[in-house]
Structures are given as C-alpha cells and as structure tokens.
Amino acid sequence: NAGVTQTPKFRVLKTGQSMTLLCAQDMNHEYMYWYRQDPGMGLRLIHYSVGEGTTAKGEVPDGYNVSRLKKQNFLLGLESAAPSQTSVYFCASNHGLAGSYEQYFGPGTRLTVT
Amino acid sequence: AQSVTQLDSQVPVFEEAPVELRCNYSSSVSVYLFWYVQYPNQGLQLLLKYLSGSTLVESINGFEAEFNKSQTSFHLRKPSVHISDTAEYFCAVYTNAGKSTFGDGTTLTVKP
Numbered sequence: 001n002a003g004v005t006q007t008p009k010f011r012v013l014k015t016g017q018s019m020t021l022l023c024a025q026d027m028n029h030e031y032m033y034w035y036r037q038d039p040g041m042g043l044r045l046i047h048y049s050v051g052e053g054t055t056a057k058g059e060v061p062d063g064y065n066v067s068r069l070k071k072q073n074f075l076l077g078l079e080s081a082a083p084s085q086t087s088v089y090f091c092a093s094n095h096g097l098a099g100s101y102e103q104y105f106g107p108g109t110r111l112t113v114t
Numbered sequence: 115a116q117s118v119t120q121l122d123s124q125v126p127v128f129e130e131a132p133v134e135l136r137c138n139y140s141s142s143v144s145v146y147l148f149w150y151v152q153y154p155n156q157g158l159q160l161l162l163k164y165l166s167g168s169t170l171v172e173s174i175n176g177f178e179a180e181f182n183k184s185q186t187s188f189h190l191r192k193p194s195v196h197i198s199d200t201a202e203y204f205c206a207v208y209t210n211a212g213k214s215t216f217g218d219g220t221t222l223t224v225k226p
Contacts, residue, residue, distance in 0.1 A: 004157070031212035040123065042204065042218040043158075050211055058213075090157055094212035101146045101165065101208045105157035 002026055004106035006091050012112045013081045021076040021109050023091030030096025032074040033058075033103065034066060036087040043090065049074055050096065081113045116141045116207045120217035128225050129197055135190040135220045137205030146208035147188045149179055152219075153201045161203070164188065175199075200224045 007022045023032065030051050035043040045058030047066040055066045063085060065077045074093075078085060088110050092103040121136040139147065146165050150158040162173040169181040179190045188205060202221050206214040 033213070040218060043216040045213065048211070048213060056211075092158075096212055099165070101212065101214070102148060102160045102163055103158075103212070103214060105150075105159070107157045108155075 004091055004093055004104050006089075006106040006109050008109060009107070010110050012114065013078075014114055015082060017081050018077070018079050019081065019111075020078075021089055021091075021111075023074045023076070023106060024072055025074075025091075025093040025104070026072065027093065027095075027104065028071070029093035029104070030071075031094040032068065033092045033094075034064070034074065034076045035090045035092065036060065036085075037090060037108075038087050046076065046089075081111075083113045085111065086113045087111060116143075116209045116215050118205050118207050118215055118217040120205050120220050122220050123218065124221045124223070126223045126225060127195055130194050132193050133191065133195050133199075133222065135203050135205075135222065137188045137190065137217060139186055139188060139205070139207045141186075141207055145181070145183075147179075147181060148206040148208070148214065149173075149177070149188070149190050150204045150206060150216075151201050152204065158204060161190075195222070195224045197224050197226060 004025045033048040034046040049068040052071040091106040117140045119138045148163045149161040151161045152158045164181045172178045177192045202219045205217040
C-alpha cells in the first residue's frame, strides 16, 4: 500500500514552459487535493476534486488546471509557468466518508521556475 | 468561515523540556480539529485529531492536545521533547467536502 505518491519529486522549468504533476493514490479515496506550500504561508489549496470526473477551484487556482479522469489519479497542470509558481506542491486525499475528515499527503514536488 | 491562527512561528526548546504549540480557531459550525506534523523534506502526517467526545486527545508518540471551546483553542503539548520531534507542526480545522483550513505552521526546533 503506497498511499499517496507524486511524480516528479523535483523539476526546474523556464518561464513560459508547461508541465504536469501527477498524483496517485491507492486507497480508493473519493476526494483529492492540490496544495502549494510557501515559507511562512502554510498550505494553500489550489484545486480539489470530490470524485472521478469532478474538479473545483480552491483558494489560489489562477495559472493552474486539473483533471481527474480516473479515481486514483489527480493531475495538476501549469500551462505557462511563472517564477511566482516556484513552490513545493503537495497532493492529498480523503476518504469522502462521513466522519472521516483527515487528509493523507504525498511527499511533495519541489518546482523551481527560472 | 473557518480560520486557524498559530500564535508562534518558531519555538526553540532544549531536549527533555516541555513544549506547547498554540493554536486558535474560528468556526461557525461543528468543529473538527487536527494537528499535522511535517518532517524535513516530507509531506504532512496526521499527529492527532479531535472530532467529538473527550476534549483531551493523545498521539502515539507522547503529544496531546486539548480542545477548549470557550477559548476556541487547540494547543499541542508534550511534557518532554526529543531531538527527533524537530519538525514543522500545522494546526487545521475541517471546513467542508473533506477540506481543511491550515494554519501557517510552527517550526519546533529541539536543541541538545
């Protein structure tokens, strides 16, 4: 049981390039989330999904797109990277069951945009 | 809307000393509270949670937190810390659709 995995672990992009971050979970969770973590700012929610085929905007969605074509995968895309998107990105998931409120996190992707 | 304030951004402490990491929340609905821990270069892990029942909740590695409704607080404590407790700690409050609002984090540094 691998839990939540993220690919890649590190990436360096030039301004204007595009990339996709992949998140996968093997716990059959309904809900999945993408966060970014910046020093002194905690975790900020980018987008989330409450089930296969659904997506919704979080707190800081601009410049990002997501897709949830399969229940176990949640993709985060950057169409035209900017230096302001330099951050550590975390994926998380949640059962989606009543009474189950905690999130399970992946190990993170460190992205640098130059 | 729910929000979380962690009152200390950094807490340095000597090994075997007690520690308290402070968290205040605001919520207009039922309150579900969490503490997560993040070790260097890792993702967050659940440390403990309060959903209902006893206001004092404990983790397997000696941390405890007390839900105080009147003071809207959920402070994290440990009577004797170890070097291995050095990490960043996040307080969070559940909002809806499985989402939580996280505080800005407290960096606990345990010195020998």
